[in-house]
Amino acid sequence: MSLFGMSIAYSEEYTATNYKVLDPVMNSGSYGASTNFKLFGVISQISTGTSTSATFGDNAGFLYYPTVSSPAVSVTPGDGQVALSWTASQAYVGWTVTGYNVGKSTASGGPYTFTSLGNVTSNTQTGLTNNTPYYFVVTVKDFFDTIIATSTEVSSTPVAPTVTPPGGGGGIAPPVSSGTNVEFSGRAYPVSKVNILKDGQIVLTTIAGPDSNFFGKLSNLSAGNYTFSVYGEDKNGLRGSPFTFPIFITAGVTTKIGGIFLAPTISVDKSEVIKGDNIIIFGQSAQNAKVTINVNSDANIFVQQQSDKNGVYLLNFDSSVLELGNHSAKSKQAVGSEISPFSSAVGFKVGTKNILGTGKCTGRGDLNSDCRVDLVDFSIAAYWYKIKLSDSFKLIEKSRLNADGKIDLTDFSIMAYYWSG
C-alpha cells in the first residue's frame, strides 16, 4: 500500500485483496551464509526488500526499519589503560540485545581488535601504552552474536594519573583539578540549542553546527559520580528527549563522551482529531536523516521519512486507520549506521472533533506554567509533600501530575521524566 509516497507497515498484519499474512514471526528462521553474504530468513515474512508495481509499494520485513539504537561511549584514560562505559542499546520490534564487543585500534577507522563481552555496559582495556592514542568502537550483539549496531569511534590516550582517586564512601576527597574535564560530542539538529545538565541543572548550552554536530566541555570538576543529561531544542523551541547517563569522573584526566545521538523532536498539530481527518506529526532531526515514526495503536504503525537539509520532517497522517481513543506517536532517526533512541511519545486522541495542539509546552510536571520543569517546580511540589493540598493546587496537581489529590513520590517521578532543568 502506498499513501502519499510513503509505505505503511503493520507489525502484526499485512493485508491485500488477494492475501493476508497474520502475525509474522521474526528470527525463527535461520541464516544462509557464504564468504560474501548472509541471508536472513524468517517464517512467513520476506527479508528486507522493496516490491513495487504501478499500484502499490511494499517495504517488506521488520528488518527494513532500524530497531536498535547506537550506544554513546565514554572513555576515561588511566595508567596504561582506558576505562570505557556506554549507554545500553534500546531494541525494538523483536530484537534483543544480548551482549557487546569493544573494538580497539591504534589507527582511526580501524582495523579493530575486538573483545567479546556479555550484556554489560562497561569495560577497562588494559595493557596499553601511555601517551599513545587509542581508538575504540562498541558493537551491539543479538542472540545469534550478529552485530546489529555500532557506536561512533571515540579516542583516548592513556596517561599516568596525577591525583589518587578516592575510595568508595570514605577516604580522601580529591581536589578540584584544572585537568578534570568532561567533553561531550554528538549529533543533534542543524543549528539547534543543545543543553547539557549536570546532576539535573543546566551547566552548559552550546549550538550545533549546520551539520547537526555539537561539542561541549566542562572543566574544573571534582572527581565523583555524576548524572549528565543532554537534550536539544529545535528551531521551534520544541525540546527533545534527554540522553542521560551516569558516569564516574576521575580526577586529573579528560573523560570524553562521544556518539551522543539525540532522538528527533516530535509534536502533533492537534490534541484531538476527527477520525478520518489528517493529523500532522512533525519535528526536527539531523539533516537528511531517515526518520522512523511509530504511531501506537492496537497494531504498531511504522512510517519512514527523509528529513530535509534543515532536519525538518513532517507527516500528514490519515487517522482513518486508527481506532477511536487515545494514541501516541514517537520517532527515531538514522544517519548512516548511527541510530538514535526513540523520542518520548506525544499523545493525541482520535475522536469526534478537531482540537488544535497546545504547542511546545506539554504542561506535565510544569507546576508554575513557565514551560520548564526544573528546581522551581520541584520546590513547589516539595512544599505540598505529604500535606493536604489547597483547592487551587489540587487543580494543578490534577492537570500536571497524576491527579490523585496528593503529592508523593509518583508525582516527583513524573517531574523527573519531563525535567528540562
Next chain:
Amino acid sequence: MTFFKKITIVSILFFFAVPVFAGQVFFLTEKQSFAQNEEFLVSMYLDTEGEALNAFEGKISFPVEFLEEKEIRDGNSLVNFWVEKPSSVPDGRGGKSGVITFSGITPGGFSGEKGLLFSIVFRTKHSGNVSIQMDGLRFLKNDGVGTETKASSLPFSLFISGETATSSAIIEPIQDNEPPENFTPIISSDPNIFEGKYFLVFATQDKGSGIDQYFVSEDNGVSFSPAHSPYLLQNQSLDTKIIVKAVDKNGNEKVVEVPAKHLEKDKQIFLLFGILSVSALIVFLYRKKIWKKNM
C-alpha cells in the same frame, strides 16, 4: 499428575515466562564480623536490573541495642534531588529510633548495576548477630507516569563478637577540602505556595563529604539563617542582594549571591533625580546653542 503433564506444564510456563524487571538494593562493607565499640562503613547500592529508574524511597531499620548510627554520607549519591534527605527518625525521647528514611529523584533516570544511594557509619555496641533490614522500598520507572517496579533488597547480617575494639577502630572523616559545587539560586513566586510571596530555590552537590546545610542572608552578609529550599524571603521588596551559603559536612563553604531585583527606595530617588538633572542640563545647553545661533 502424569510425568508428561508435568513436563507440558513446565514447558508452557517456560515458554510464557517473561522477564521481571526490578530494582535490587544491596549493602557492601569491608567485612561482616566486628568487635564491640568498632566503627564500620556500610554502603547501600542499587542494581536497576536493566531498567531506568528515576525515583527512590525506603526505610532502613537496625537494632539500636547493637548498633549506633554515627553518620550518614550522601555525597556522590546517584540521587540528584532529595525529597527527604537520608536521616534518622527520632525516637521521641531525644535519641534515634533505629530507622533511617530517604526519598529522592534523578531527572532523566539512572540505569546501572551498582549505583551508590548513600553510606552509613555505624558503631557496634553489644555482641550478637545483627540484621539490617530494608522496608517500604519503592522504585519508580523513568516512563512519565511513575510506574512502580518490583523492588527488593538482599539481606545484610553481621556478627559482633565479645571482644572490645581498640581506639583505632574508627572510621576517619572524609578529608574533604573542596567546597560544594557552584550553583545559581532562583527567586520565584507562585500563587500556590507562601500565599504568592517571593521565595528562593537552590540546590547543589558536594562530591566529597556531602552537603550539610544551607544558610541565607538578606542583609548583605551581616547575619545568616539556616534555610531549606523553597525559602520564603523576608524582604519581599527584593531591593537587597541575597547571599546563599552551601556548607558541606567538613565545613567547606560555597557562597553565591543573587543581585537585588529592584533598587532600594533611596537609590531609586537618587537615580530619578540624576536623570531629571541630566535632562534639564541637556535642554539648557541646547537652548543656549539655538539662542547663540539666532544672535
